[in-house]
Amino acid sequence: MKYEIRLDKEHGLLRLIIFESIDKENVDEMMPAMARELDTMTRRLVLVDMSNDKNSTSMTKRARKAYKEHAAAINTDKVAMVGASPITRMFAKIALGVMGKSEQTRFFKTEEDALAWLKGDYKDVESG
Secondary structure (H helix, E strand, O other): OOEEEEEEOOOOEEEEEEOOOEOHHHHHHHHHHHHHHHOOOOOOEEEEEOOOOOOOOOEOHHHHHHHHHHHOOOOOOEEEEEOOOHHHHHHHHHHHHHHOOHHHEEEEOOHHHHHHHHHOOOOOOOOO
16 A cells, blocks of 8 residues: 555544555545545644655656645645655645645644644744
């Protein structure tokens, strides 16, 4: 499996863990599954963990396009991304800006900082 989606009841959020590069078919399967889980949550908090993906990018070009199409229909309160490579952060920032979701998404070097921001306890310093 290239990714795992699971509800983290301890932290009150949805976790998306990416293990290797994601293709369009993965996105077409993953995003509706995330939407279903998010629909059951009062606060729609997502932690995307890319620290296990050793590739320089986590999505193919076709997957990025599919992601943009699906993401527009998914409502989240906050999305914290951990372990993204510089190139992945660049692509994500562009896509998030186009979708108008850049204010609710931040990138972090550590899961601890990401969780603090999601919970509202994060002291605003430069994030990864």
